[in-house]
Amino acid sequence: DTAVSQTPKYLVTQMGNDKSIKCEQNLGHDTMYWYKQDSKKFLKIMFSYNNKELIINETVPNRFSPKSPDKAHLNLHINSLELGDSAVYFCASSRDGFNYGYTFGSGTRLTVV
């Protein structure tokens, strides 16, 4: 069983569309994250949820809206997609506390055309 799974793996869509990326973790972790990796390969945190509560909200356009229906799921909805949104989006999870590592999913490659 995959620990952190994202769907879809690839997403190609036109500018202006609305799309969602789903993430699920089966590790029993309390905290989940969304990271964005751009074409220059920099990984930047976007959001973090702890037990369904938003705890980190970086400077991200409000076209991006995370939703956590329960602590095992963290979805990312993107409205009015722009060319600059093309990137690889990674979901991750971790236990509470600072003595634990993050487990990342394998990523969703979003291409906006």
Added chain:
Amino acid sequence: DAKTTQPNSMESNEEEPVHLPCNHSTISGTDYIHWYRQLPSQGPEYVIHGLTSNVNNRMASLAIAEDRKSSTLILHRATLRDAAVYYCILRDANAGGTSYGKLTFGQGTILTVHP
């Protein structure tokens, strides 16, 4: 966020040990030192972390300087599968508010392993 400095790239031969350095001269007493790696076309993978003492696990060893201003990730016998970008990250255990000890990735060290 406390910053780390790593070489842009390093090379190694298969079966040889690899020592990946990281400088973190502004580290605070509550910062954990984390290492992650990212293989091509994959998500980052946790490697190891420590606070003050050296740490070993099945993947690697982490050697932390006595003053904690630097650390070294040691791969004891590099394999081709170890070719990846290695990230050294400080995670603040005292962080609250908007930080919550988030992992902030730098540009990392690209490790090339030659057969």
